[in-house]
Amino acid sequence: MIQQSVQTLEQLKHVLTQLPQGVYSEPCEVLSGSSIGQHTRHVIELFQCVLNSYDSTTLCYDHRDRDKTIETDLGTALEAITAIQNNLDKPNKPITIVQQFSGDEVSVASNYHREVMYNLEHTIHHKALIKVGIRSFCDMELPEGFGVAPSTIAFQKACAQ
Numbered sequence: 001m002i003q004q005s006v007q008t009l010e011q012l013k014h015v016l017t018q019l020p021q022g023v024y025s026e027p028c029e030v031l032s033g034s035s036i037g038q039h040t041r042h043v044i045e046l047f048q049c050v051l052n053s054y055d056s057t058t059l060c061y062d063h064r065d066r067d068k069t070i071e072t073d074l075g076t077a078l079e080a081i082t083a084i085q086n087n088l089d090k091p092n093k094p095i096t097i098v099q100q101f102s103g104d105e106v107s108v109a110s111n112y113h114r115e116v117m118y119n120l121e122h123t124i125h126h127k128a129l130i131k132v133g134i135r136s137f138c139d140m141e142l143p144e145g146f147g148v149a150p151s152t153i154a155f156q157k158a159c160a161q
Helices: 002-017 036-052 066-072 074-087 111-138 149-159
Strands: 094-101 104-111
Touching: 002 074, 002 111, 036 066, 036 074, 036 111, 066 074, 066 149, 094 111, 104 111
Parallel strands: none
Antiparallel strands: 094 104
16 A cells, blocks of 8 residues: 555656646636646645654644645655655554544544555545646646546456456
8 A cells, every 4th residue: 555655646746747837836727726736735735744643643634734835836746745755654553633523623543554545545536636637738648547546447447358
């Protein structure tokens, strides 16, 4: 799962480096006015939350930086993704997830590997949205399976046989 996360982030980096000039931070109508950069920032910051909370073992996804530089500067985003890839491989350990719901704080037991898995699935979902954004701007060729869940790919292959 760690390696799959590293690989899916590598694929994202590859696609982002192929974008035409200006597309990364351009608001996209089919994404309700958000940009590819905003979706990329979201992916990055959720992974950063997991990594930054590893030592404290308390994780709150609500406390993200929401760093505009990541969503507007592709170089900064690529550096952040590489840093995540380089630091993701850690031993599993318990983590407490804390989140606010309607003013109430809720805590749930989890663990590092479960949260990496959550972020992998979340990244695939955002890659699907990024694909929609890219398609609205240009006809850039994307890797097969970009933004498609591994279970969906396996199902499609089984149906094709």
